[in-house]
C-alpha cells in the first residue's frame with residue numbers, strides 16, 4: 001500500500017515509524033520523508049496514493065493498539 005508517491009513510502013514503513021513515534025506527524029514525516037515533497041499525500045483524496053499519511057497513521061495506531 002503506497003502512502004507517499006514522491007518519496008515511495010509504503011504503509012509498512014509508516015507503521016514502523018508509528019511504532020517509534022506514535023501519532024507524532026512531524027516526527028513520522030521526518031523519519032520516512034512521507035509528505036515532504038508535493039504534500040498531496042497529507043490530504044485524504046490524494047489520487048497519487050492508496051491512503052493518505054494521516055489515515056495511514058490512524059490505521060497503524062489502531063492495528064498496534
Ligand code: FES
Pocket residue numbers: 003004005006007034035036037038039040041042048049
Ligand atoms: S505524494 Fe507524498 S509528498 Fe508527494
